[in-house]
Amino acid sequence: MPSYKLYYFDGRGLCEASRQLFAFADVPFEDVRLTREKFMELKPTFPYGQVPVLEVDGVQIPQSVAIARFLAKKFGFAGKTEVEQALxxxxxxxxxxFYVETKPYYYSKEKAKTEVLLPARDKxxxxxxxxxxxxxxxxxxxxGVTYADLFIVDNMTSLVGWxxxxxxxxxxxxxxxxRVQDFPQLKAWLAKRPNDPI
Amino acid sequence: MPSYKLYYFDGRGLCEASRQLFAFADVPFEDVRLTREKFMELKPTFPYGQVPVLEVDGVQIPQSVAIARFLAKKFGFAGKTEVEQALxxxxxxxxxxFYVETKPYYYSKEKAKTEVLLPARDKxxxxxxxxxxxxxxxxxxxxGVTYADLFIVDNMTSLVGWxxxxxxxxxxxxxxxxRVQDFPQLKAWLAKRPNDPI
Structure with a gap:
């Protein structure tokens, strides 16, 4: 089995869906959680100076959704047919x-809640x-369940918390x-992961 | 062969990479270019009320990159290995x-050129x-060449035009x-397509 090392901050953010895919598939991985200092030190070594980055046998894959899709294809959570994968x-x-559209809310919660978040949510x-x-x-x-559900449901966890x-x-x-959070493999992960607000 | 129908406005925009993939693969498709009026009429029938939409044997696939990746996988322009596909x-x-970051430039060219576009370009x-x-x-x-090159190079065409x-x-x-525009199949398409500024 390849060796997997997943770099991110100590939070769920854009990395959690990939962690959950490892949990779903019961595949071990190194969950590297960087402090701001350690991130600044490693930043020049990452392909786009950003995390998440997945290291697979020494190759670095950047970008949260690209990482999750790669794992989802390997583990069977990317859609069952070519057309379904595209969907x-x-x-x-x-x-x-939706996430990009609602980002103003993350920085100014009161004002952006009615103007940005709730209309985007309804759509x-x-x-x-x-x-x-x-x-x-x-x-x-x-x-059935795919990596898209994991991104969506984890983001809902942040939003319903606020x-x-x-x-x-x-x-x-x-x-x-x-329903998504009720899968036994996911439930076990949710119970044991650090309890981050975001 | 499946029948392909690609809905978009009369412009390159977020659809052109997919059109170019058909050109690369020499696969026929129906290039449906909607007027604003026709778009408003069809809007409720599209999965997210948006274009581009690719119709494959009656199934509607939305979202520009999802469409291009679907075609690129079929036609051999999505990367040669699992890891390369993720890259x-x-x-x-x-x-x-980059495209989202530089969007302010599309609406206010003078101010956003030095403040937004050029720093984002350099990065x-x-x-x-x-x-x-x-x-x-x-x-x-x-x-070799993939759908990512097509998105990037077509976007450059707009930006160098301005x-x-x-x-x-x-x-x-x-x-x-x-180099990307020099592929014979692409050259032929560029020569015959409508000459849209964006």
Whole structure:
């Protein structure tokens, strides 16, 4: 088996979906959590001066979604057919657009909550509901849980931590949120991981 | 062969890389270019109310990079190994970050040129130079040209159209820009496509 080393800060952020994929697949990895000082020291050695970076047998793969897709393909969580893989990629990019759109909220919570976060949430939850209604299996594509669910649900964990009423009026999204976290392998990881707010 | 229908506006934008992949592979597709009016009419039928959308035998795939990756995998332009595919995905995501970072420039050209575009260019060109130096084959990964080159080079076409000195002081990047456009299949497409500024 290849040796995996995953570099990130001591937080969930854009790395957690990849950690959860290792947990899902029950594959060991080195979970390297950098202090700001250690990050500044290693920054010039990373491909784009950023983390997360996954080191696989000495090769460094950068960019959070590229890392997660690589692991998801290896472990069977990237979609079951070529078309389904493209749909999962599209869902994840749509989530990334949502994440970029809502970033102002992370820096100025009160003002941006009503102006940015909640309108973006309503639009994005609408897309999720369409996918859930279409697939009927409780997930976003026919083949079951994928890396896109992990990005989306982990980001919801941050948002509901700041906005306790985040799921209000959206019971089917809250049920989806719980459904993903209810996989035994994921539950075990959630119980043992550091309890980071973000 | 599946039937392909690609919906977008009458411009290059986020769709052109996928059109170029069809040109590279010499695979026929329906290049549907929507007027604003026609787009507003079809908007509710698209998965996220956006274009580009690729219709493959009736299934609609949304999101520009997901579409391009799907076609690139089919046609052999997505990277030659699992690790290389992840590196290509990471390059493309890094470019997408550059694109999002430089978006203010698209709306306010004078102010944002020195404050946003040129610093982001210098950082991004630095990454491209590292990759070119490492691979020695003139492209960003060992396996040759990929969909990431197509996104990057087409975006350069827009930027050099607005900023004629865009490549000044970066001859190796300008050479790369020309190298990608020099593939005979791509040259033929560039010669016959509508001449859109963006």
């Amino acid at each position: 999962v990629d599209g869902i994840c990019d749509q989530w990334k657009d 994005f939850f609408g897309f999720l509901k369409n996918l859930l209604n279409k697939n009927k299996n409780g997930f976003l594509v026919e083949g 906005v306790p009423e985040y799921f209000e009026g959206h019971p089917e999204i809250e049920a989806y949120y719980k | 290509v995905d990471g390059i493309c995501d890094q470019w997408k970050d 991004f060109f630095g990454f491209l130079k590292n990759l070119l130096n490492k691979n020695k084959n003139g492209f960003l990964v060992e396996g 900023v004629p000195e865009y490549f000044e002081g970066h001859p190796e990047i300008e050479a790369y820009y020309k």
